Amino acid sequence: xxxxxxxEAVEGKLKKSAFEAVTYGRKVxxxxxxxxxxxxxxxxxxxxxxxxYGAQEVYNVNDSALNTFDSQVYAAxxxxxxxxxxxxxxxxxxxxxxxxxxxRLSVKLNAGSVSGASGLPDVTTxxxxxxxxYSGKATAFYNITSENKIVSVMGNxxxxxxxGNVVEVKxxxxxxxxxxxxxIERKTVSGVVPLPEASLVVSAGRGMKEPxxxxxxxxxxAQLGATTACSRPVSDSGWRPHHEHVGQTGIAIxxxxxxxxxxxxxxxxxxxxxxxxxxxxxxxxxxxPFFKAADYGIVGDxxxxxxxxxxxxxxxxxxx
Amino acid sequence: MKVLVCISKTPDTTAKISFSNDGKDxxxxxxxxxxxxxxxxxxxxxxxxxxxxxxGTVTVINVGLADNDTVIRKALAIxxxxxxxxxxxxxxxxxxxQQLAAYIKGQxxxxxxxxxxxxxxxxxxxxxxxxxxxxxxxxxxxxxxDIQGTTATVNREIEGGTEIMEASLPLVISxxxxxxEQRIPNMKGIMTSKSKPLNVVEPISVExxxxxxxHELPPARKSVHLLAPEDTDELVRLLHEEAKVI
Numbered sequence: 001x002x003x004x005x006x007x008e009a010v011e012g013k014l015k016k017s018a019f020e021a022v023t024y025g026r027k028v029x030x031x032x033x034x035x036x037x038x039x040x041x042x043x044x045x046x047x048x049x050x051x052x053y054g055a056q057e058v059y060n061v062n063d064s065a066l067n068t069f070d071s072q073v074y075a076a077x078x079x080x081x082x083x084x085x086x087x088x089x090x091x092x093x094x095x096x097x098x099x100x101x102x103x104r105l106s107v108k109l110n111a112g113s114v115s116g117a118s119g120l121p122d123v124t125t126x127x128x129x130x131x132x133x134y135s136g137k138a139t140a141f142y143n144i145t146s147e148n149k150i151v152s153v154m155g156n157x158x159x160x161x162x163x164g165n166v167v168e169v170k171x172x173x174x175x176x177x178x179x180x181x182x183x184i185e186r187k188t189v190s191g192v193v194p195l196p197e198a199s200l201v202v203s204a205g206r207g208m209k210e211p212x213x214x215x216x217x218x219x220x221x222a223q224l225g226a227t228t229a230c231s232r233p234v235s236d237s238g239w240r241p242h243h244e245h246v247g248q249t250g251i252a253i254x255x256x257x258x259x260x261x262x263x264x265x266x267x268x269x270x271x272x273x274x275x276x277x278x279x280x281x282x283x284x285x286x287x288x289p290f291f292k293a294a295d296y297g298i299v300g301d302x303x304x305x306x307x308x309x310x311x312x313x314x315x316x317x318x319x320x
Numbered sequence: 321m322k323v324l325v326c327i328s329k330t331p332d333t334t335a336k337i338s339f340s341n342d343g344k345d346x347x348x349x350x351x352x353x354x355x356x357x358x359x360x361x362x363x364x365x366x367x368x369x370x371x372x373x374x375x376g377t378v379t380v381i382n383v384g385l386a387d388n389d390t391v392i393r394k395a396l397a398i399x400x401x402x403x404x405x406x407x408x409x410x411x412x413x414x415x416x417x418q419q420l421a422a423y424i425k426g427q428x429x430x431x432x433x434x435x436x437x438x439x440x441x442x443x444x445x446x447x448x449x450x451x452x453x454x455x456x457x458x459x460x461x462x463x464x465x466d467i468q469g470t471t472a473t474v475n476r477e478i479e480g481g482t483e484i485m486e487a488s489l490p491l492v493i494s495x496x497x498x499x500x501e502q503r504i505p506n507m508k509g510i511m512t513s514k515s516k517p518l519n520v521v522e523p524i525s526v527e528x529x530x531x532x533x534x535h536e537l538p539p540a541r542k543s544v545h546l547l548a549p550e551d552t553d554e555l556v557r558l559l560h561e562e563a564k565v566i
Contacts, residue, residue, distance in 0.1 A: 101448065103413070106414070133442055135439055186482070308549075312553045
């Protein structure tokens with residue numbers, strides 16, 4: 001009756017969400033008084049490091065068919081691993097991969113699932129998992145009543161925590177089918193934390209006036225170690241790439257810090273960011289609706305405020 | 321090519337969200353309901369574009385009671401040829417996917433399209449459950465889809481990039497922004513939508529292993545702490561010492 005965690009890797013490297021999933025799974029195992037085992041699929045570097053986040057045992061299925069993602073192949077392999085390892089609760093990340101797997105695995109394992117959990121389960125009266133719904137405007141609480149249970153964890157819903165030591169990775173043999181979906185090419189932005197995983201985000205909107213003004217946004221993001229994002233009008237007009245668009249139609253994020261610069265805060269934009277832990281708004285219009293959703297705000301000309309903020313961040317970094 | 325597009329009815333994006341006192345039920349009074357935008361703008365329109373250029377039909381399917389017919393007729397007005405409504409109030413992703421699968425198993429669709437998620441419960445689960453029940457490949461968060469013969473080429477969103485994939489039909493695909501542009505129904509579409517077939521089928525019995533107990537609204541945010549445009553040092557200090565995010 002173990003908690004089994006699927007720790008995702010991309011191109012052989014463990015993802016930030018994998019450490020969050022292991023932290024979540026270890027806490028669930030503590031609540032249930034049971035063991036916590038982690039599974040990785042395909043070629044993964046340093047999988048033993050998952051032990052330092054609390055995984056008591058780490059397994060790897062080393063089969064080249066698992067080096068690219070196909071939901072049928074992954075779901076079958078994980079279902080097999082879950083059964084072999086005596087699983088009762090399966091934890092995944094609510095990521096591009098996790099979103100394609102949770103539903104499939106709930107059928108295979110006859111398990112109730114909550115996808116996109118925003119916090120730990122309450123196990124005092126069942127297995128009650130919170131999840132953000134209505135694009136962040138409410139939280140729903142689900143009780144999973146089946147014997148097997150699946151939870152996929154929203155990015156940044158839990159902070160990864162060190163607990164334990166590097167463990168030896170054991171080989172696990174499961175049935176691996178040939179993928180029906182062939183990955184032809186992957187194009188990823190290198191060197192920056194992908195937006196859905198970023199804990200610090202600097203975002204800008206139409207208030208920037210033109211795309212050539214983005215230098216200060218990139219500079220502020222670089223100084224903070226943040227990822228850049230933008231509003232819909234900005235990506236629609238081609239000023240910034242589509243993958244930077246956050247909001248209702250773009251991607252929904254929940255970083256620790258979201259700095260919105262020259263974005264008025266239309267309800268469709270807020271729907272994608274209102275789960276951020278702290279929101280800072282910089283806008284010259286004191287009536288901008290975003291100020292109502294903000295924790296900190298500066299009413300002022302962004303072309304003066306942002307360069308000054310960059311200097312303040314530099315000063316802060318040199319003294320810390 | 322036979323395309324099936326799964327559509328949902330959701331509260332409007334700008335709707336004020338509230339629940340009954342016990343937190344169990346969504347308060348629908350005074351709320352405007354719409355076709356789930358991802359189903360409408362991306363899945364339905366791309367399905368129509370593909371059949372318009374290559375021949376074929378688009379059927380829309382919905383799980384809901386008769387008051388869903390308004391949004392179903394809208395999908396017909398946008399261009400779907402016919403519609404199926406499975407006659408029950410939907411009870412979450414598990415229920416909806418089981419109902420859809422039970423209907424689809426007796427049919428022969430080449431492509432099943434749906435939005436990346438609904439804007440109410442944001443599960444992103446129906447597509448994956450459905451694909452598993454139908455034993456079909458599933459590609460989620462697709463933002464580009466082309467079909468040549470029986471081969472689909474699909475771009476899908478992944479963290480920080482795109483993955484380009486190839487697979488043979490039949491397929492289940494969930495659709496995200498970039499797939500197509502919203503279409504506004506024209507007068508002719510609206511007129512003909514009234515006479516297009518809308519078949520009502522009875523649901524199967526489904527027991528869900530997950531029970532929605534209650535909802536809670538988030539605590540009201542404290543009002544914003546405003547700083548003067550000169551006070552950027554103070555902002556950085558607050559982010560470090562008070563908010564503890566840097």
